[in-house]
Amino acid sequence: xxxxxxxxxxxxxxxxxxxxxxxxxxxxxxxxxxxxxxxxxxxxxxxxxxxxxxxxxxxxxxxxxxxxxxxxxxxxxxxxxxxxxxxxxxxxxxxxxxxxxxxxxxxxxxxxxxxxxxxxxxxxxxxxxxxxxxxxxxxxxxxxxxxxxxxxxxxxxxxxxxxxxxxxxxxxxxxxxxxxxxxxxxxxxxxxxxxxxxxxxxxxxxxxxxxxxxxxxxxxxxxxxxxxxxxxxxxxxxxxxxxxxxxxxxxxxxxxxxxxxxxxxxxxxxxxxxxxxxxxxxxxx
Numbered sequence: 137x138x139x140x141x142x143x144x145x146x147x148x149x150x151x152x153x154x155x156x157x158x159x160x161x162x163x164x165x166x167x168x169x170x171x172x173x174x175x176x177x178x179x180x181x182x183x184x185x186x187x188x189x190x191x192x193x194x195x196x197x198x199x200x201x202x203x204x205x206x207x208x209x210x211x212x213x214x215x216x217x218x219x220x221x222x223x224x225x226x227x228x229x230x231x232x233x234x235x236x237x238x239x240x241x242x243x244x245x246x247x248x249x250x251x252x253x254x255x256x257x258x259x260x261x262x263x264x265x266x267x268x269x270x271x272x273x274x275x276x277x278x279x280x281x282x283x284x285x286x287x288x289x290x291x292x293x294x295x296x297x298x299x300x301x302x303x304x305x306x307x308x309x310x311x312x313x314x315x316x317x318x319x320x321x322x323x324x325x326x327x328x329x330x331x332x333x334x335x336x337x338x339x340x341x342x343x344x345x346x347x348x349x350x351x352x353x354x355x356x357x358x359x360x361x362x363x364x365x366x367x368x369x370x371x372x373x374x375x376x377x378x379x380x381x382x383x384x385x386x387x388x389x390x391x392x393x394x395x396x397x398x399x400x401x402x403x404x405x406x407x408x409x410x411x412x413x414x415x416x417x418x419x420x421x
Contacts (some may be wrong), residue, residue, distance in 0.1 A: 138163060138193035138280070142186055142209055144171050146362070147252075148199035151225075151402060153244040154284045156180060165189035167209065185218040187213055190220065195278070197223045202371055203232040210236075217245030223278065225250045225266075227306060229295035229375050234268070237295045248274055249295055251302035262286055264389060269298030285360075303379055306372045309346070310393045314413060316347045321418030330355065350411040357415065359408035367406040367414065370397040 137160055141152045144166040150301040152175055155162050166172050172182045177193050183189040183206075186209045190196050199225045200206050206226065208358050224233065224247070233249045240247040248270035256265045263284035268275050275291045282289045292298040334351065337343050353359055359366075373394050382386045405412040 137161065137195070138355060140190040140193040140196040141180075142166070142189065142196065142198045143176060143200040144264045145199070145201070146256055146365070147259050147421045149175065151197075151199060151264075151285055152180065154177070154262050155281075156258075158284050160281075161193075163189045163193050165209070167205070170233070173216070185213075186210065188216055190215055194219060195215060195221045195223065195281070197225060201226045201368070203228045203236075206236065211239060213331060215243075217243035217416065221246040221248065221274065221278065223248045223250050223282070225252055227302055227372055227375070228250050228299060229275070229303070230299040233299045234296050237270075246271070246274055247295065249276065249298050251298055251304055252285060253302065254286070257363070258286070259337065264288075266290065267292050267298040267301050269293060298378070300307075303372070303376050307380075307390065310369055310373065310410065310413065311389065312344050312346060313350060313411060314393055314417060316344075316350070316415045317354060317411075317417045320351070324418070334382060350409075350414075352416075353409060353411040354414040357420070359405065359412035361413075362407060362409040364410050365407050366400050366410045370394070370401060371411040373397060 138162040139155055139160050142165045144152055144164060149171065152162060152164060156178055164172050164175050164180045164182050169184065176182045187234065198206055200209060200418065204281055206224065217240050222245060237247040248268055250268045252262040252264040252266050262285060262357065266282050266286050266289040268282065268289065269292050279289055288356060291300055323330055328342050339388045356379060377387055377390050377394060396413050399416045400413050403415065405415065
């Protein structure tokens with residue numbers, strides 16, 4: 137089967153490799169051509185335009201930065217989506233997902249949203265959690281392909297439901313980490329052994345695995361290896377803030393997280409791992 141994969145950045149590239157490993161014929165496009173080089177060496181067919189990449193495949197998968205990037209790649213020029221299925225896997229708002237659905241269906245194509253939970257390591261290992269919104273029949277038809285990204289592939293409901301669930305889960309990522317960063321900073325400031333703090337935390341109901349994943353980054357203040365860049369977390373928080381406000385949910389805590397992330401961006405931490413928010417919560421003297 138021929139699959140077009142559009143967007144081979146930090147998450148897209150390892151996901152594309154999962155499809156190559158499963159022996160699919162992969163047709164690849166990325167706005168930055170250099171990011172397709174490794175895939176090309178492993179027999180992926182690389183194209184200089186999305187129109188060329190999607191011409192032959194009947195299924196198109198996108199893993200792009202945001203709604204604007206998706207619109208630029210898919211709708212800048214007239215692509216014929218008739219008889220094709222688009223599976224959109226980025227984090228966007230439910231309203232944006234519905235807009236894409238409308239445009240694809242108006243072109244006689246089929247649309248599924250399938251945002252994922254997990255980072256680069258999970259993408260490489262095929263351990264992402266995939267949440268799917270759309271027609272149930274289409275979900276069943278394409279589930280086998282999505283299982284290349286992770287064995288947990290869940291049908292959430294109509295288009296918009298999976299995007300909403302992804303935002304609900306993503307809200308927890310910086311909120312949990314910011315809370316952990318504050319406690320860690322306080323422990324350090326009080327001269328308490330951080331290993332004792334972590335030992336107690338791990339044995340308690342307060343523990344989340346993300347604490348151990350980001351603990352070394354914070355202790356060393358080393359955020360260069362970005363599993364998820366801070367600027368992308370800020371993008372998600374802006375979506376979350378808008379969506380939660382529209383749902384009549386108090387967003388004071390989210391606004392605080394946004395301010396922390398904005399301060400980090402202003403401190404030139406945009407391209408660092410999102411755990412760099414620690415430098416804002418616990419500034420270096």
